[in-house]
Amino acid sequence: MGERAEMMAAYRLYWSERTGAFAPAAVMAELELPCEAVRIEKAAREEAAYRALNPMGQIPTLVLPDGRVMSESAAIVLYMAQQVPDSGLVPKASEAIHPLFLRWLFFCQCNLYETVLRFAYPARYTDGDDVAAVADVRSAAAARMDALWDIVAAAIGDGSDSGPPYFFAARFTVLDIYIAMLSAWHPDPPALLRRLPVLARLVGATVARPAIAPLWRTYHMHAGPA
Ligand SMILES: N[C@@H](CCC(=O)N[C@@H](CS)C(=O)NCC(=O)O)C(=O)O
Structure with missing residues (x-):
């Protein structure tokens, strides 16, 4: 685990194989952000506890260290990359790209x-x-x-x-x-x-x-x- 991961509270990412949690997980790995990966089976995605986090019952769901919840893979990868603005993983608003x-x-x-x-x-x-x-x-x-x-x-x-x-x-x-x-x-x-x-x-x-x-x-x- 990198220095950054050791200093920060973890993001909780609900994941399972072959799902859209891959992109947020990869962004967090690139940035060495601390990630608590919670594997969730198909059946558990139907349960009220998971639906309360993600009413679509889909993956990915990300819980921020302060308890706020995100879904939508593109929103999550944008948000995660913006946590380390100098990483370059998301172009800044001033950049032509x-x-x-x-x-x-x-x-x-x-x-x-x-x-x-x-x-x-x-x-x-x-x-x-x-x-x-x-x-x-x-x-x-x-x-x-x-x-x-x-x-x-x-x-x-x-x-x-x-x-x-x-x-x-x-x-x-x-x-x-x-x-x-x-x-x-x-x-x-x-x-x-x-x-x-x-x-x-x-x-x-x-x-x-x-x-x-x-x-x-x-x-x-x-x-x-x-
Ligand atoms: N718009 C969502 C789509 C997420 C999504 O459809 N995830 C799939 C796995 S890749 C899923 O959970 N499928 C189960 C279902 O839709 O019931 C996103 O971009 O995060």
Whole structure:
């Protein structure tokens, strides 16, 4: 544990494998912020105690050291990174990339994450008893995901396959963590990464980072959405 983690009260992060808790966990690991990771099973997410924290019963949920509660993965990663403003993990408002950073972080949460949920829980988006309709929602979500990844890949770095790997070239931000997480929930991540080498380089560089590599394994991120 780094010096910063030893000096501070812990953030409590509810997590389980293959979920959106990966991004906040990775940001906290990069920043050496103290994190009490509480693993929560599917059944426990339905219980009143967890619903009181997160009425959607979803993961991630983050409880701040003073007891305030956050949900929404993009909000959490932004908040966490802002706790250490000089880390550079979130561009400052004065930086030219700041509006682009916000644009693409929210693009990824509003579009890609939402499409992953349609793929993972298709029955929620149609008559759940209609097997054909459920299959249609799922295959439409898969096609949509590919179209969205094309858009994201076209915006990564300088568009070349040989420059610095991150979304903002040599500048690593929480957007890289967020994108790596979402890529793992594609129906066929190896095929996605083969198709989009610029995305493969971003994901490869991000998950190889010393603070992030162990979490990628702990979260079983290669195995699709929970
Ligand atoms: N908008 C939320 C979505 C969170 C979410 O859907 N998490 C998934 C795991 S990756 C979950 O808890 N799914 C269970 C469910 O929706 O019932 C966020 O960005 O944090």
